[in-house]
Amino acid sequence: MIEVEHLKKYYSVFRREPGLRNSLKALFRRQKTEVRAVDGLSFHIAEGKRVGFLGPNGAGKTTTLKMLSGLLYPSSGKVLVDGHLPHKRETDFLKKIILVMGQKQQLLWDLPPLETLELNRAIYEVQKPVFRKRLEALTELLDIGPQLRTPARQLSLGERMKCELAAGLIHSPKLLFLDEPTIGLDVSMQQTIREFIRSYNEKEGATLILTSHNMDDVEALCPRILVIDKGRLLFDGSVAELVAQVKPEKRIGLRFEDNKLPENLEAYGRVVSTGVGEATLQLNREEVSGVLGQLLARFAIKDLTVENPPLEEVMGELFSKHAFLRHEEGTEST
Protein backbone atom coordinates (compact mmCIF):
# COMPACT_ATOMS: atom_id res chain seq x y z
CA MET A 1 0.00 0.00 0.00
CA ILE A 2 2.74 2.48 0.96
CA GLU A 3 6.31 2.36 -0.29
CA VAL A 4 8.79 4.95 0.91
CA GLU A 5 12.44 4.81 -0.16
CA HIS A 6 15.17 7.26 0.90
CA LEU A 7 12.61 10.00 1.31
CA LYS A 8 14.00 13.46 1.98
CA LYS A 9 12.47 16.83 2.53
CA TYR A 10 14.76 19.79 2.93
CA TYR A 11 13.65 23.39 2.87
CA SER A 12 15.05 26.79 3.60
CA VAL A 13 13.81 29.07 6.33
CA PHE A 14 14.70 32.70 6.75
CA ARG A 15 16.21 33.69 10.06
CA ARG A 16 16.19 37.14 11.57
CA GLU A 17 17.50 38.41 14.83
CA PRO A 18 15.19 40.66 16.88
CA GLY A 19 15.55 44.44 16.94
CA LEU A 20 15.10 47.36 14.56
CA ARG A 21 18.63 47.22 13.22
CA ASN A 22 18.29 43.59 12.31
CA SER A 23 14.88 44.23 10.77
CA LEU A 24 16.42 46.85 8.49
CA LYS A 25 19.32 44.56 7.69
CA ALA A 26 16.91 41.77 6.81
CA LEU A 27 15.25 44.04 4.25
CA PHE A 28 18.39 43.86 2.13
CA ARG A 29 20.00 40.62 3.17
CA ARG A 30 18.13 37.67 4.55
CA GLN A 31 19.84 34.77 6.22
CA LYS A 32 18.73 31.39 5.08
CA THR A 33 19.04 28.11 6.94
CA GLU A 34 18.41 24.69 5.52
CA VAL A 35 16.07 22.53 7.56
CA ARG A 36 16.26 18.78 7.07
CA ALA A 37 12.74 17.88 8.08
CA VAL A 38 12.94 14.36 6.68
CA ASP A 39 16.33 12.89 6.01
CA GLY A 40 16.31 9.55 4.21
CA LEU A 41 13.28 7.65 5.49
CA SER A 42 12.53 4.19 4.11
CA PHE A 43 9.65 1.93 5.10
CA HIS A 44 6.84 -0.16 3.63
CA ILE A 45 3.32 -0.52 4.98
CA ALA A 46 0.98 -3.27 3.83
CA GLU A 47 -2.72 -2.78 3.19
CA GLY A 48 -5.00 -2.76 6.22
CA LYS A 49 -2.24 -2.22 8.79
CA ARG A 50 -2.23 0.26 11.64
CA VAL A 51 1.08 2.02 12.09
CA GLY A 52 2.07 4.65 14.62
CA PHE A 53 4.51 7.42 13.88
CA LEU A 54 6.37 8.52 16.99
CA GLY A 55 8.90 11.20 17.59
CA PRO A 56 9.51 14.41 19.50
CA ASN A 57 8.37 17.81 18.21
CA GLY A 58 10.13 18.63 14.96
CA ALA A 59 11.01 14.98 14.30
CA GLY A 60 9.44 15.08 10.83
CA LYS A 61 6.24 13.16 11.53
CA THR A 62 3.78 15.68 10.12
CA THR A 63 6.08 16.48 7.20
CA THR A 64 6.14 12.79 6.31
CA LEU A 65 2.36 12.56 6.56
CA LYS A 66 2.05 15.60 4.33
CA MET A 67 4.30 13.98 1.72
CA LEU A 68 2.31 10.76 1.91
CA SER A 69 -0.95 12.64 1.45
CA GLY A 70 0.39 14.75 -1.42
CA LEU A 71 0.54 18.12 0.31
CA LEU A 72 4.30 18.34 0.08
CA TYR A 73 6.64 17.60 -2.76
CA PRO A 74 9.61 15.47 -1.66
CA SER A 75 13.11 16.91 -2.14
CA SER A 76 14.25 13.45 -3.20
CA GLY A 77 13.44 9.78 -2.76
CA LYS A 78 10.40 7.75 -3.68
CA VAL A 79 6.86 7.72 -2.28
CA LEU A 80 4.23 5.48 -3.76
CA VAL A 81 0.81 5.25 -2.14
CA ASP A 82 -1.52 2.60 -3.53
CA GLY A 83 0.23 2.97 -6.88
CA HIS A 84 -0.04 6.78 -6.94
CA LEU A 85 2.59 9.48 -6.70
CA PRO A 86 0.87 11.50 -3.97
CA HIS A 87 2.13 14.96 -5.01
CA LYS A 88 0.27 14.64 -8.31
CA ARG A 89 -2.94 14.74 -6.28
CA GLU A 90 -4.92 12.83 -8.87
CA THR A 91 -8.67 12.71 -8.24
CA ASP A 92 -8.57 8.91 -7.84
CA PHE A 93 -5.85 9.22 -5.21
CA LEU A 94 -7.59 12.00 -3.29
CA LYS A 95 -10.77 9.94 -3.18
CA LYS A 96 -8.89 7.13 -1.43
CA ILE A 97 -7.38 9.10 1.43
CA ILE A 98 -8.13 11.40 4.31
CA LEU A 99 -5.82 13.44 6.45
CA VAL A 100 -7.33 14.38 9.79
CA MET A 101 -5.32 16.96 11.65
CA GLY A 102 -6.24 17.45 15.28
CA GLN A 103 -5.39 21.13 15.04
CA LYS A 104 -7.00 21.94 11.70
CA GLN A 105 -10.56 21.37 10.71
CA GLN A 106 -12.56 20.90 7.58
CA LEU A 107 -15.98 21.42 9.17
CA LEU A 108 -17.79 24.54 7.98
CA TRP A 109 -17.61 26.67 11.10
CA ASP A 110 -21.03 28.28 11.07
CA LEU A 111 -23.02 25.37 9.68
CA PRO A 112 -24.08 22.07 11.21
CA PRO A 113 -21.60 19.26 10.38
CA LEU A 114 -24.33 17.60 8.32
CA GLU A 115 -23.76 20.32 5.70
CA THR A 116 -20.03 19.50 5.53
CA LEU A 117 -20.93 15.84 5.11
CA GLU A 118 -23.36 16.72 2.32
CA LEU A 119 -20.69 18.86 0.68
CA ASN A 120 -18.25 15.96 0.86
CA ARG A 121 -20.92 13.65 -0.55
CA ALA A 122 -21.10 15.88 -3.61
CA ILE A 123 -17.33 16.41 -3.94
CA TYR A 124 -16.46 12.73 -3.48
CA GLU A 125 -19.40 11.67 -5.67
CA VAL A 126 -20.98 9.33 -3.15
CA GLN A 127 -24.36 8.03 -4.32
CA LYS A 128 -27.23 9.24 -2.13
CA PRO A 129 -28.40 5.79 -0.92
CA VAL A 130 -24.81 4.84 -0.05
CA PHE A 131 -24.37 8.19 1.70
CA ARG A 132 -27.49 7.66 3.80
CA LYS A 133 -26.33 4.18 4.84
CA ARG A 134 -22.84 5.36 5.79
CA LEU A 135 -24.20 8.39 7.60
CA GLU A 136 -26.46 6.15 9.64
CA ALA A 137 -23.57 3.83 10.52
CA LEU A 138 -21.19 6.69 11.40
CA THR A 139 -23.87 8.45 13.47
CA GLU A 140 -24.43 5.31 15.47
CA LEU A 141 -20.77 4.39 15.91
CA LEU A 142 -19.72 7.89 16.91
CA ASP A 143 -22.95 8.73 18.73
CA ILE A 144 -23.30 12.13 17.05
CA GLY A 145 -26.99 12.30 16.15
CA PRO A 146 -27.81 15.68 17.76
CA GLN A 147 -24.35 17.13 17.12
CA LEU A 148 -24.71 16.71 13.35
CA ARG A 149 -27.48 19.29 13.43
CA THR A 150 -25.74 21.84 15.67
CA PRO A 151 -23.48 24.54 14.15
CA ALA A 152 -19.86 23.37 14.38
CA ARG A 153 -18.81 26.45 16.35
CA GLN A 154 -21.18 25.45 19.17
CA LEU A 155 -19.74 21.94 19.57
CA SER A 156 -17.17 20.91 22.14
CA LEU A 157 -13.69 19.95 20.93
CA GLY A 158 -14.44 16.24 21.32
CA GLU A 159 -17.77 16.49 19.52
CA ARG A 160 -16.10 18.41 16.73
CA MET A 161 -13.40 15.76 16.37
CA LYS A 162 -16.03 13.03 16.11
CA CYS A 163 -17.82 15.05 13.42
CA GLU A 164 -14.46 15.66 11.68
CA LEU A 165 -13.96 11.90 11.53
CA ALA A 166 -17.47 11.40 10.16
CA ALA A 167 -16.86 14.08 7.50
CA GLY A 168 -13.54 12.48 6.59
CA LEU A 169 -14.90 8.95 6.38
CA ILE A 170 -18.15 9.53 4.53
CA HIS A 171 -16.48 8.58 1.24
CA SER A 172 -15.04 5.44 2.85
CA PRO A 173 -11.33 6.13 2.28
CA LYS A 174 -8.90 3.23 2.07
CA LEU A 175 -6.14 5.15 3.76
CA LEU A 176 -6.33 7.26 6.90
CA PHE A 177 -3.63 9.70 7.92
CA LEU A 178 -4.37 10.85 11.44
CA ASP A 179 -2.22 13.62 12.83
CA GLU A 180 -2.74 13.98 16.60
CA PRO A 181 -6.43 13.01 16.43
CA THR A 182 -6.93 13.08 20.20
CA ILE A 183 -5.08 16.28 20.98
CA GLY A 184 -6.84 18.34 23.63
CA LEU A 185 -9.53 15.71 24.29
CA ASP A 186 -10.45 14.34 27.72
CA VAL A 187 -9.64 10.73 28.60
CA SER A 188 -13.07 9.28 27.87
CA MET A 189 -13.32 11.08 24.52
CA GLN A 190 -9.81 9.82 23.62
CA GLN A 191 -11.04 6.32 24.37
CA THR A 192 -14.13 6.77 22.19
CA ILE A 193 -12.09 8.05 19.26
CA ARG A 194 -9.59 5.21 19.60
CA GLU A 195 -12.29 2.57 19.67
CA PHE A 196 -13.94 4.09 16.65
CA ILE A 197 -10.70 4.22 14.65
CA ARG A 198 -9.93 0.62 15.50
CA SER A 199 -13.40 -0.59 14.53
CA TYR A 200 -13.27 1.38 11.24
CA ASN A 201 -9.92 -0.23 10.43
CA GLU A 202 -11.23 -3.69 11.22
CA LYS A 203 -14.52 -3.34 9.36
CA GLU A 204 -13.27 -1.51 6.28
CA GLY A 205 -9.78 -2.98 6.09
CA ALA A 206 -8.42 0.57 5.77
CA THR A 207 -4.74 1.30 6.27
CA LEU A 208 -4.05 3.72 9.10
CA ILE A 209 -1.08 5.88 9.93
CA LEU A 210 -1.23 7.76 13.17
CA THR A 211 1.01 10.36 14.70
CA SER A 212 0.47 11.19 18.32
CA HIS A 213 2.24 12.35 21.42
CA ASN A 214 -0.30 10.39 23.36
CA MET A 215 1.33 7.02 24.01
CA ASP A 216 -2.03 5.52 24.99
CA ASP A 217 -3.24 6.16 21.43
CA VAL A 218 -0.22 4.41 20.02
CA GLU A 219 -0.30 1.47 22.40
CA ALA A 220 -4.02 0.94 21.89
CA LEU A 221 -4.07 1.28 18.13
CA CYS A 222 -0.76 0.45 16.55
CA PRO A 223 0.76 -3.03 16.48
CA ARG A 224 3.67 -1.49 14.59
CA ILE A 225 5.47 1.76 15.30
CA LEU A 226 7.99 3.82 13.40
CA VAL A 227 10.07 6.06 15.61
CA ILE A 228 11.72 9.01 13.94
CA ASP A 229 13.92 11.79 15.17
CA LYS A 230 15.50 14.60 13.15
CA GLY A 231 13.89 13.10 10.07
CA ARG A 232 15.61 9.73 10.48
CA LEU A 233 14.15 6.36 11.30
CA LEU A 234 15.31 5.17 14.73
CA PHE A 235 13.12 2.14 15.15
CA ASP A 236 10.65 0.02 13.18
CA GLY A 237 8.80 -2.74 15.01
CA SER A 238 6.22 -3.46 17.69
CA VAL A 239 5.84 -1.63 20.97
CA ALA A 240 6.96 -4.78 22.81
CA GLU A 241 10.11 -4.99 20.67
CA LEU A 242 10.86 -1.33 21.27
CA VAL A 243 10.52 -1.77 25.02
CA ALA A 244 12.67 -4.91 24.98
CA GLN A 245 15.35 -3.12 22.99
CA VAL A 246 15.45 0.22 24.77
CA LYS A 247 14.35 -0.52 28.31
CA PRO A 248 14.47 -4.29 28.75
CA GLU A 249 13.08 -4.26 32.27
CA LYS A 250 9.74 -5.35 33.65
CA ARG A 251 7.75 -3.74 36.40
CA ILE A 252 6.08 -5.83 39.09
CA GLY A 253 3.22 -4.12 40.87
CA LEU A 254 2.49 -5.58 44.31
CA ARG A 255 -0.38 -5.06 46.77
CA PHE A 256 0.09 -6.68 50.13
CA GLU A 257 -2.50 -8.12 52.50
CA ASP A 258 -3.27 -5.88 55.51
CA ASN A 259 -1.95 -2.93 53.51
CA LYS A 260 1.43 -3.41 55.18
CA LEU A 261 4.57 -2.79 53.21
CA PRO A 262 7.29 -5.33 54.03
CA GLU A 263 10.84 -4.20 54.65
CA ASN A 264 13.82 -5.12 52.54
CA LEU A 265 12.01 -5.02 49.19
CA GLU A 266 15.21 -3.61 47.59
CA ALA A 267 16.62 -7.11 47.81
CA TYR A 268 14.25 -8.21 45.01
CA GLY A 269 14.68 -5.34 42.56
CA ARG A 270 14.79 -1.56 42.22
CA VAL A 271 11.87 0.01 44.05
CA VAL A 272 10.33 2.49 41.60
CA SER A 273 7.43 3.64 43.78
CA THR A 274 5.68 2.85 47.04
CA GLY A 275 2.26 3.61 48.50
CA VAL A 276 0.03 2.39 51.34
CA GLY A 277 0.56 -1.36 51.21
CA GLU A 278 1.76 -1.32 47.65
CA ALA A 279 5.03 -1.05 45.74
CA THR A 280 6.40 -1.27 42.23
CA LEU A 281 9.65 -3.06 41.54
CA GLN A 282 11.71 -2.87 38.37
CA LEU A 283 14.00 -5.72 37.35
CA ASN A 284 15.50 -7.41 34.34
CA ARG A 285 13.15 -9.58 32.27
CA GLU A 286 15.05 -12.79 32.88
CA GLU A 287 14.86 -12.31 36.65
CA VAL A 288 11.09 -11.87 36.73
CA SER A 289 9.94 -15.48 37.14
CA GLY A 290 12.51 -16.23 39.86
CA VAL A 291 11.76 -13.10 41.85
CA LEU A 292 8.00 -13.65 41.52
CA GLY A 293 8.40 -17.12 43.02
CA GLN A 294 10.34 -15.74 45.95
CA LEU A 295 7.88 -12.90 46.57
CA LEU A 296 4.85 -15.18 46.50
CA ALA A 297 6.53 -17.66 48.83
CA ARG A 298 7.59 -15.04 51.32
CA PHE A 299 4.77 -12.47 51.47
CA ALA A 300 0.97 -12.42 51.61
CA ILE A 301 0.21 -10.74 48.30
CA LYS A 302 -3.31 -9.56 47.48
CA ASP A 303 -2.72 -8.38 43.94
CA LEU A 304 0.11 -8.63 41.45
CA THR A 305 0.80 -7.20 37.97
CA VAL A 306 3.72 -7.57 35.58
CA GLU A 307 4.04 -4.79 33.02
CA ASN A 308 6.46 -3.10 30.70
CA PRO A 309 7.70 0.33 31.75
CA PRO A 310 5.40 3.10 30.44
CA LEU A 311 5.99 3.89 26.78
CA GLU A 312 6.64 7.54 27.64
CA GLU A 313 9.68 6.46 29.66
CA VAL A 314 10.87 4.16 26.90
CA MET A 315 10.57 6.94 24.34
CA GLY A 316 12.32 9.38 26.67
CA GLU A 317 15.19 6.96 27.06
CA LEU A 318 15.38 6.29 23.31
CA PHE A 319 15.50 9.97 22.41
CA SER A 320 18.03 10.81 25.12
CA LYS A 321 20.25 7.95 23.90
CA HIS A 322 19.90 9.18 20.34
CA ALA A 323 20.64 12.76 21.33
CA PHE A 324 23.68 11.57 23.25
CA LEU A 325 24.94 9.57 20.25
CA ARG A 326 24.43 12.56 17.96
CA HIS A 327 26.35 14.69 20.40
CA GLU A 328 29.13 12.10 20.54
CA GLU A 329 29.29 11.94 16.73
CA GLY A 330 29.46 15.72 16.64
CA THR A 331 32.24 15.81 19.21
CA GLU A 332 34.24 13.17 17.36
CA SER A 333 33.94 14.93 14.05
CA THR A 334 35.14 18.29 15.43
Add this chain to the structure above:
Amino acid sequence: MKRLLKMMPSLLRIGFAENIAYRAEMLIWVLATTMPFVMMVMWRSVAEHFDIVGGMGQTLGPLQMTHYFLAVFVVRQVVSAWAAWEMNFEIRQGTLSMRLLKPISPLIGYAVSGLTGLPLRLVVALPVLLVFFFLGGFRPGAEYGLLFLLPLALVGGWLIVLFANMAIGSLAVFSGSSTRIMEAWMAAFFVFSGYLFPLDLFPDWLAWIGDILPFRYQLGFPVQVLTLSLEVGDALILLGKQWLWVAVLGVLTWVLWRRGVRHFEAFGG
Protein backbone atom coordinates in the same frame (compact mmCIF):
# COMPACT_ATOMS: atom_id res chain seq x y z
CA MET B 1 -16.80 19.40 -16.45
CA LYS B 2 -19.65 16.90 -16.19
CA ARG B 3 -18.44 16.04 -12.68
CA LEU B 4 -18.40 19.69 -11.73
CA LEU B 5 -21.90 20.32 -13.07
CA LYS B 6 -23.16 17.33 -11.10
CA MET B 7 -21.76 18.60 -7.83
CA MET B 8 -22.64 22.26 -8.49
CA PRO B 9 -26.17 22.27 -6.97
CA SER B 10 -24.79 21.02 -3.64
CA LEU B 11 -21.87 23.46 -3.75
CA LEU B 12 -24.19 26.37 -4.47
CA ARG B 13 -26.76 25.37 -1.86
CA ILE B 14 -24.18 24.96 0.90
CA GLY B 15 -22.33 28.09 -0.15
CA PHE B 16 -25.60 29.99 0.07
CA ALA B 17 -26.27 28.50 3.52
CA GLU B 18 -22.83 29.71 4.62
CA ASN B 19 -23.56 33.18 3.32
CA ILE B 20 -26.84 33.28 5.22
CA ALA B 21 -24.93 32.26 8.33
CA TYR B 22 -22.66 35.25 7.74
CA ARG B 23 -25.63 37.56 7.08
CA ALA B 24 -24.59 40.11 9.71
CA GLU B 25 -21.15 40.34 8.13
CA MET B 26 -22.74 40.60 4.70
CA LEU B 27 -24.98 43.43 5.86
CA ILE B 28 -21.96 45.31 7.19
CA TRP B 29 -20.24 44.77 3.85
CA VAL B 30 -23.27 46.13 1.99
CA LEU B 31 -23.30 49.16 4.28
CA ALA B 32 -19.62 49.63 3.52
CA THR B 33 -20.42 49.81 -0.17
CA THR B 34 -22.84 52.70 0.17
CA MET B 35 -20.15 55.15 -0.91
CA PRO B 36 -21.97 55.64 -4.25
CA PHE B 37 -24.86 57.19 -2.33
CA VAL B 38 -22.47 59.62 -0.64
CA MET B 39 -20.93 60.45 -4.02
CA MET B 40 -24.41 60.80 -5.48
CA VAL B 41 -25.32 63.51 -2.96
CA MET B 42 -22.03 65.29 -3.53
CA TRP B 43 -22.13 65.21 -7.33
CA ARG B 44 -25.80 66.18 -7.40
CA SER B 45 -24.88 69.29 -5.47
CA VAL B 46 -22.02 70.03 -7.88
CA ALA B 47 -24.34 69.47 -10.85
CA GLU B 48 -26.89 71.90 -9.43
CA HIS B 49 -24.32 74.71 -9.44
CA PHE B 50 -22.21 73.92 -12.48
CA ASP B 51 -22.76 72.67 -16.00
CA ILE B 52 -21.14 69.30 -16.32
CA VAL B 53 -20.82 67.80 -19.76
CA GLY B 54 -20.33 64.06 -19.97
CA GLY B 55 -19.82 61.59 -22.80
CA MET B 56 -21.45 62.21 -26.16
CA GLY B 57 -22.07 65.85 -25.19
CA GLN B 58 -24.71 64.90 -22.65
CA THR B 59 -25.27 67.32 -19.82
CA LEU B 60 -24.90 65.58 -16.47
CA GLY B 61 -27.52 67.25 -14.32
CA PRO B 62 -28.64 66.19 -10.84
CA LEU B 63 -30.97 63.53 -12.28
CA GLN B 64 -28.19 61.99 -14.42
CA MET B 65 -25.84 61.98 -11.44
CA THR B 66 -28.44 60.18 -9.33
CA HIS B 67 -29.00 57.78 -12.15
CA TYR B 68 -25.30 57.11 -12.56
CA PHE B 69 -24.53 56.43 -8.90
CA LEU B 70 -27.57 54.21 -8.40
CA ALA B 71 -26.24 52.13 -11.30
CA VAL B 72 -22.78 52.10 -9.68
CA PHE B 73 -24.28 50.75 -6.46
CA VAL B 74 -26.20 48.00 -8.27
CA VAL B 75 -23.28 46.90 -10.43
CA ARG B 76 -20.88 46.89 -7.47
CA GLN B 77 -23.21 44.50 -5.64
CA VAL B 78 -23.19 42.17 -8.62
CA VAL B 79 -19.49 42.18 -9.47
CA SER B 80 -18.06 41.61 -5.99
CA ALA B 81 -15.67 38.89 -4.85
CA TRP B 82 -13.34 38.60 -1.87
CA ALA B 83 -11.35 35.50 -2.69
CA ALA B 84 -8.08 37.35 -1.99
CA TRP B 85 -8.97 37.85 1.69
CA GLU B 86 -10.21 34.27 2.00
CA MET B 87 -7.05 32.91 0.39
CA ASN B 88 -4.78 35.05 2.56
CA PHE B 89 -6.53 33.81 5.68
CA GLU B 90 -6.36 30.16 4.65
CA ILE B 91 -2.76 30.33 3.53
CA ARG B 92 -1.68 31.98 6.79
CA GLN B 93 -3.69 29.54 8.90
CA GLY B 94 -2.53 26.55 6.88
CA THR B 95 -6.14 25.50 6.23
CA LEU B 96 -5.48 25.66 2.49
CA SER B 97 -4.15 22.12 3.07
CA MET B 98 -7.67 20.91 3.82
CA ARG B 99 -8.88 22.31 0.48
CA LEU B 100 -5.92 20.84 -1.43
CA LEU B 101 -6.77 17.38 -0.12
CA LYS B 102 -10.20 17.40 -1.73
CA PRO B 103 -10.75 16.17 -5.27
CA ILE B 104 -11.89 19.59 -6.49
CA SER B 105 -9.79 22.64 -7.28
CA PRO B 106 -9.74 25.17 -4.44
CA LEU B 107 -10.21 27.87 -7.09
CA ILE B 108 -13.68 26.48 -7.80
CA GLY B 109 -14.41 26.62 -4.08
CA TYR B 110 -13.42 30.30 -3.93
CA ALA B 111 -15.47 31.12 -7.05
CA VAL B 112 -18.54 29.35 -5.67
CA SER B 113 -18.12 31.10 -2.35
CA GLY B 114 -18.22 34.48 -4.14
CA LEU B 115 -21.11 33.50 -6.37
CA THR B 116 -23.31 32.27 -3.56
CA GLY B 117 -23.18 35.66 -1.85
CA LEU B 118 -24.97 37.15 -4.86
CA PRO B 119 -28.58 36.36 -3.88
CA LEU B 120 -28.20 38.19 -0.57
CA ARG B 121 -26.58 41.16 -2.26
CA LEU B 122 -29.36 41.23 -4.83
CA VAL B 123 -31.88 41.62 -2.04
CA VAL B 124 -30.33 45.05 -1.49
CA ALA B 125 -29.51 45.80 -5.11
CA LEU B 126 -32.85 45.00 -6.76
CA PRO B 127 -34.92 47.70 -5.00
CA VAL B 128 -32.22 50.21 -5.96
CA LEU B 129 -32.43 48.94 -9.54
CA LEU B 130 -36.19 49.49 -9.52
CA VAL B 131 -35.70 53.07 -8.34
CA PHE B 132 -33.05 53.46 -11.06
CA PHE B 133 -35.51 52.50 -13.82
CA PHE B 134 -38.35 54.43 -12.19
CA LEU B 135 -36.29 57.64 -12.19
CA GLY B 136 -35.43 57.47 -15.86
CA GLY B 137 -32.70 59.95 -16.77
CA PHE B 138 -31.47 58.15 -19.87
CA ARG B 139 -30.02 60.38 -22.56
CA PRO B 140 -32.29 61.21 -25.46
CA GLY B 141 -31.91 58.65 -28.23
CA ALA B 142 -30.43 56.02 -25.90
CA GLU B 143 -30.48 52.56 -27.43
CA TYR B 144 -32.35 50.20 -25.15
CA GLY B 145 -30.99 47.24 -27.10
CA LEU B 146 -27.75 47.88 -25.23
CA LEU B 147 -29.34 46.18 -22.24
CA PHE B 148 -28.91 42.86 -24.04
CA LEU B 149 -25.16 43.31 -23.53
CA LEU B 150 -25.63 43.88 -19.81
CA PRO B 151 -25.47 40.19 -18.68
CA LEU B 152 -22.20 39.70 -20.58
CA ALA B 153 -20.78 42.95 -19.24
CA LEU B 154 -21.72 41.97 -15.67
CA VAL B 155 -20.28 38.47 -15.98
CA GLY B 156 -17.11 39.93 -17.52
CA GLY B 157 -16.85 42.47 -14.69
CA TRP B 158 -17.34 39.78 -12.06
CA LEU B 159 -14.73 37.51 -13.66
CA ILE B 160 -12.18 40.33 -13.69
CA VAL B 161 -12.80 40.98 -9.99
CA LEU B 162 -12.68 37.27 -9.20
CA PHE B 163 -9.50 36.55 -11.18
CA ALA B 164 -7.74 39.63 -9.81
CA ASN B 165 -8.63 38.43 -6.31
CA MET B 166 -7.39 34.93 -7.00
CA ALA B 167 -4.16 36.09 -8.66
CA ILE B 168 -3.38 38.42 -5.77
CA GLY B 169 -4.51 35.82 -3.23
CA SER B 170 -2.08 33.29 -4.78
CA LEU B 171 0.79 35.68 -4.09
CA ALA B 172 0.25 35.15 -0.36
CA VAL B 173 1.87 31.73 -0.72
CA PHE B 174 5.16 33.42 -1.62
CA SER B 175 5.12 36.40 0.72
CA GLY B 176 2.97 35.19 3.61
CA SER B 177 0.41 37.92 2.98
CA SER B 178 -0.82 39.81 -0.06
CA THR B 179 -3.58 41.87 1.51
CA ARG B 180 -1.52 45.05 1.02
CA ILE B 181 -1.37 44.34 -2.70
CA MET B 182 -5.12 43.86 -2.69
CA GLU B 183 -5.52 47.17 -0.90
CA ALA B 184 -3.37 48.85 -3.57
CA TRP B 185 -5.54 47.22 -6.24
CA MET B 186 -8.64 48.56 -4.48
CA ALA B 187 -7.16 52.06 -4.32
CA ALA B 188 -6.56 52.01 -8.08
CA PHE B 189 -10.05 50.58 -8.53
CA PHE B 190 -11.61 53.51 -6.68
CA VAL B 191 -9.84 55.99 -8.97
CA PHE B 192 -10.12 54.30 -12.36
CA SER B 193 -13.34 52.29 -12.20
CA GLY B 194 -15.87 55.11 -12.11
CA TYR B 195 -16.78 54.26 -8.52
CA LEU B 196 -16.20 57.76 -7.16
CA PHE B 197 -16.90 59.86 -10.26
CA PRO B 198 -18.15 59.25 -13.79
CA LEU B 199 -15.34 58.21 -16.14
CA ASP B 200 -16.56 60.81 -18.65
CA LEU B 201 -15.14 63.50 -16.36
CA PHE B 202 -11.56 62.31 -16.75
CA PRO B 203 -9.22 64.51 -18.81
CA ASP B 204 -8.21 62.81 -22.05
CA TRP B 205 -4.81 61.59 -20.84
CA LEU B 206 -6.28 60.05 -17.70
CA ALA B 207 -9.14 58.54 -19.68
CA TRP B 208 -6.53 56.96 -21.96
CA ILE B 209 -4.80 55.36 -18.97
CA GLY B 210 -8.13 54.26 -17.53
CA ASP B 211 -9.00 52.69 -20.84
CA ILE B 212 -5.89 50.50 -20.75
CA LEU B 213 -6.24 49.38 -17.13
CA PRO B 214 -8.72 46.67 -16.10
CA PHE B 215 -10.60 48.71 -13.48
CA ARG B 216 -13.15 50.40 -15.72
CA TYR B 217 -14.10 46.99 -17.10
CA GLN B 218 -14.86 45.78 -13.59
CA LEU B 219 -17.45 48.46 -12.91
CA GLY B 220 -17.44 51.55 -15.15
CA PHE B 221 -18.20 49.72 -18.39
CA PRO B 222 -21.17 47.68 -17.02
CA VAL B 223 -22.45 50.93 -15.49
CA GLN B 224 -22.19 52.67 -18.86
CA VAL B 225 -24.14 49.79 -20.41
CA LEU B 226 -26.80 49.94 -17.72
CA THR B 227 -27.16 53.71 -18.03
CA LEU B 228 -27.26 53.34 -21.84
CA SER B 229 -24.58 55.99 -22.17
CA LEU B 230 -22.73 54.25 -25.02
CA GLU B 231 -23.30 53.73 -28.71
CA VAL B 232 -23.72 50.06 -29.56
CA GLY B 233 -20.52 50.01 -31.63
CA ASP B 234 -18.44 51.53 -28.82
CA ALA B 235 -20.05 49.16 -26.33
CA LEU B 236 -19.05 46.14 -28.42
CA ILE B 237 -15.45 47.37 -28.62
CA LEU B 238 -15.37 47.88 -24.86
CA LEU B 239 -16.94 44.46 -24.35
CA GLY B 240 -14.13 42.97 -26.43
CA LYS B 241 -11.54 44.78 -24.31
CA GLN B 242 -13.29 43.65 -21.15
CA TRP B 243 -13.19 40.00 -22.14
CA LEU B 244 -9.58 40.38 -23.22
CA TRP B 245 -8.87 41.40 -19.60
CA VAL B 246 -10.90 38.41 -18.43
CA ALA B 247 -8.65 36.15 -20.52
CA VAL B 248 -5.42 37.87 -19.40
CA LEU B 249 -6.33 37.75 -15.71
CA GLY B 250 -7.64 34.20 -16.08
CA VAL B 251 -4.31 33.02 -17.48
CA LEU B 252 -2.39 35.03 -14.86
CA THR B 253 -4.48 33.46 -12.09
CA TRP B 254 -3.84 29.99 -13.46
CA VAL B 255 -0.08 30.54 -13.70
CA LEU B 256 0.24 32.15 -10.25
CA TRP B 257 -1.96 29.52 -8.64
CA ARG B 258 0.00 26.64 -10.19
CA ARG B 259 3.28 28.19 -9.07
CA GLY B 260 1.79 29.02 -5.69
CA VAL B 261 0.73 25.43 -5.11
CA ARG B 262 4.20 24.21 -6.14
CA HIS B 263 5.71 26.65 -3.67
CA PHE B 264 3.26 25.52 -1.00
CA GLU B 265 4.23 21.91 -1.75
CA ALA B 266 7.88 22.82 -1.45
CA PHE B 267 7.68 24.71 1.82
CA GLY B 268 4.60 23.37 3.49
CA GLY B 269 1.61 24.99 5.04
